[in-house]
Amino acid sequence: MNKKRWISIAVIVVLLVIYVQTDVISGGTNMGKLEKSLLPSEPSFTTGTYQEGTGKTIALINVNGTIQSGTDSLSSTDTYNHQIFLQEIEDAFTNPEIQAVVLAVDSPGGGVYESDEIYQKLISLKERYPKPLVVSMGTLAASGGYFISMPADEILATRDTLTGSIGVIMSTYNYSELAKKLGVEEIVFKSGKNKDIMNPMREATEEEKQIIQGIIDEYYGYFVDAVAKGRKMDRQAVIKVADGRVYTAMQAKSLGLIDQIGDLDGAIAEAAKMINESDPTVIQYQNETLFNLNRLFSMVSPQLDFLGIKQNLQDSAAPTVMYLYR
Incomplete structure (x- = not known):
């Protein structure tokens, strides 16, 4: 984190402490005002x-970090923000001054929904605005990170990159x-026999396993199709290499x-070549969002969820289909 961000955080913390102290005197109205005034209604970005x-x-x-909505938090190391990223690619393709786009991907993948949303948006934008799209892969561009790279005209990876991991997991x-040892018993009332499918308090039935596998197979088919289309490969050839493993750049x-095989500068040079430019401006x-202020508020206000623990537990209880390397 750079010096400017630390200064910004320090200023916000000081303001927050002042508001919390005066909140007691004012009868609890300041926190609400502060949240409304400081929390941005829309995610934002700048260009440098x-x-x-x-x-x-x-x-x-x-694209740095896990491709998933709602992952930004005070303690998160990911810098990825899904909504901001969608805005950025929209702006890059619709801006007439921009002639080509380089996507720097360093991600283990993420949610099937979010990954496919990016993929579909890139396909749509390229159809409407036929600008060259070059992908530069960093340390890891696997699963969903590889999936979102499929609309690219050219893909470069460093010799140390791990990529691929074509597959789905849930x-x-x-x-x-453990529940038996602790004497914990869950009582479930449900409208149908499969309503509590993947319930962690019991063994999965064979029927449930077939249902989940059917979902996995369908999303796997979407991934294989995207690779076959993007890489101009025969579908069966894709299936042969799409067993979930990662590949080195040379193998890929x-x-x-x-x-x-090339780095980010090489990807930029490739994009420049596609637009016949020898001295491009890049x-x-x-991302302007420093962190989720709701998380900061929760640390100083006992009425709010401390660091989102409650929400995280609720999220973990809902299995999610992932294009994720793990």
């Missing part, structure tokens, strides 16, 4: 100069034996999963 040039403009957009826990290149999209 990544590379100065005299020619056409190329946009650089980063998991839960089985707490039944030999299998046709990426195009070149702008980089930057």
Whole structure:
């Protein structure tokens, strides 16, 4: 985190302490006012100069962290914000000054829904605004991180990149034996026999396993189709390499999963070549949201959920279908 962000956080903390102290005197009205005034109604972004040039403009957009909605928190190390990212790619393609887009992906993947939302949006934007799209893979561009790369015209990965992991996963826990030892019994009232499917308090039935596997197989088919289309590969050839494993960059290149071994500068040079530009100006999209202020409020207000623990427990109780390397 840079110096400016630390200063911003310090200022907000000081203001928050002042408001909390005066909140007692004012009868509890200041916290509500502060939240309304400081919390942005819409996620936002800015652009900065990544590379100065005299020619056409190329946009650089980063995907860092797990591709999932609602993951931003005070304690999170991910910098990915799904809604902001969707706004950034929309802006990059609709902005007439931007001639090409470079997507820097460093992600283990994420939710099936979010990954497919990005994929579909990129496909749609490229159809309406035929700008070159080049993907630069970082340390890890796996599963959903690979999936969202499929609309690219060219994919580059460094020799140390791990990519691929073409597959789908959905998991839960089985707490039944632990519950017996602790003397805990769950009582469930349900409208149908499969209403509590993947209930962690009991063994899954064979029928339930078939139901879940059917869901996995369907989403897996979407992934395979996206790779076959994006990489111009035969579907059966994709299935042969799509067993969930990750590949090194050299392995991925030999299998046709990426195009070149190269770094971010190489990806930018490739995008410049596609627009016939030798000295491009590269702008980089930057996330303005420092952190979720709701998390900060929760730390100082006992009425609010401390660090989102309650919400996290609720989220973990709902199994999610993931394009995720794990």
